[in-house]
Amino acid sequence: MRNQILTTLNCNIDSIQLKLSDFFTGKNDFETILNDRLKPVKNTQNINQKLYLHENNHFEYINLLCPYCGSKNVIKQEYRQRKLLIDDKEPLNVYLRRYLCKTCGRKFTTNIKSIIKPYKRYINLFKDKLECFLETGYRSLRKTQKDLQNFLENSPSHQTIRNWLTINNKNMIKNTERFYSGYYTYDEQFLRINGHRMYRLTLYDQIRNIPIAEQIVPKRTPQAITQFIEESTINQPLISVTTDHMPLYKNIMDYIGVKHQLCVFHLFKMIGDKLYKKLRSKKVTEREKISLCLYFTDIKNIFRTYNSKTSQKRLEKLLNDFNRIPRLLQRFIKQKIIPDYKRLTTFMENNKIPRTSNTVENYYRQTEPEQIKKKYKTKKGILTYLHYKMKNWTKKHIKK
Structure with missing residues (x-):
């Protein structure tokens, strides 16, 4: 784990204070000095400002700038101590410089949100690794906890992992991308959640090669499908939708007023x-x-x-x-x-309109539908899994 921490620190610390012993011991490269100075410390940075690392884990900003008024008229004050839980060893003491803006009179402290969120026990690396595990496929909460323990030498409880993964959306998940092409494919598949047959609705952008939204519904009714498509494309172009040959799709697409292509x-x-x-x-x-x-x-x-x-x-x-x-x-x-x-x-009529719904079918295969059909007991659980799959797919396959 220490190597991962030091790697992230390399791109965040702008300069480091050298000690005389650094030259006598031959520790004259950045990685070695960090390894000796920080021991088990992780990435620290402010989004807008570079950090300076003093001896004994003291951090402060370079090129001071007030985050409230943007003034450069800032003076340094005392250090504030904070303990970071890095692994199963003793917590690491980190000291963050405090500042006072002479222009607006407000105080602020060196920001380390990229390392650990305020009032949180575990550094962000745990959650980042957790999302990487989900990219490879489904795993139970307890198995995920064990994976974190093996890779990072420490792990939160399975309930904490569940809280990290849980998303706010109860019925629908949407992609975070803001702009879509208007040329979509639509498909659905059945799932069994807690023994009940339910349906997974998916709208996919053919041009950008990403899913737009997914929803879990108990019944495949025209009203549910119509509402799903309309809510998924609010403030977005809606030119055409390609579907399979289920008869009810014809009336739905005619009602929405969109060009309908049968696969x-x-x-x-x-x-x-x-x-x-x-x-x-x-x-x-x-x-x-x-x-x-x-x-x-x-x-x-x-x-x-x-x-x-x-x-x-x-x-x-x-x-x-x-x-x-x-x-x-x-x-x-x-x-x-x-x-x-x-x-x-x-x-x-338009070569941008997809003539098949194969793209969304391929998306279903890549999200391992056969393995997840019987493993979930709540809609929130399946939507959480699909949310991270959608995020990973978008990162890998999106077309600009």
């Missing part, structure tokens, strides 16, 4: 699942199997272009040969492709 991949998958059974059947002749594959390829080619005129010509050509098409594919053409043709080809 082309899901269309191919629906047809392919039915086709697979036919191709595996011994009752179907080889000639019929070849015909099924060829016409299925023709159907795919309708949507394998970004030119609407080309797509219409391919559809017309297929319809002219309709009587020769196998009945299985005829039903899909009549019941699915022709009625929903406009929604299936919305992406041809």
Whole structure:
């Protein structure tokens, strides 16, 4: 742990007071002096000002500036002692210089919020490591406590860890990014929370490649989905939404007044699942199997272009040969492709509109949905887990 502490200190301390013994012992590099001087101390800095490290863990600012009025007319006063709990050893005494602003008359003390928050027992490094653990996947509170103990030689209780992780949002989590593209994909998956079936709703920004918001609802109703999409995109552009082929989505998107793109991949998958059974059947002749594959390829080619005129010509050509098409594919053409043709080809009007919802599906896989479906007993617990997953995903995959 000491190495980690010293590494963070290197970028925060602007200068250090040398002792005569530093030259006699050969300790003339910054890291070695810090190691000898601070023993188990961690990062200290003020957000706006560099620090000066004196002997015996005394800290003060360089280039004094009043945080209240911005004046440089500041004088130094006494030191204030504070004890920091670094590991399982004795608390470390740190001395922070106090100051008086001659302009506004207010006093302030050297700020070490980046090391430890006011009135807190554990330094910020514990919480930072805790978030790193969550990036690798789900773990119980007690297992997380043990991990902290192994890595940092000390750990808060599992209840303290739970308090650190708990977020204020009860029903919905939102990304901290402020600007979105307006081109979204929407999907949902079921979860079991304390034995009850619930649904995880997700809205994903296709262009920026980040999730916007997630919510846990007991029932997948049009009112709940509509409210979720509208609340997620308040004061944000809402141009298009790509979804799978659940029938209730059509009325929802029409009510919201947004361009609706049905996922082309899901269309191919629906047809392919039915086709697979036919191709595996011994009752179907080889000639019929070849015909099924060829016409299925023709159907795919309708949507394998970004030119609407080309797509219409391919559809017309297929319809002219309709009587020769196998009945299985005829039903899909009549019941699915022709009625929903406009929604299936919305992406041809604007190449920014995603034609599949694969991005949000990939996001679900990366957040390990299969492992978390039965491990949580409260909505707050699952939303806390998803909050940190969203934060980590955004940091890694966001597109500017």
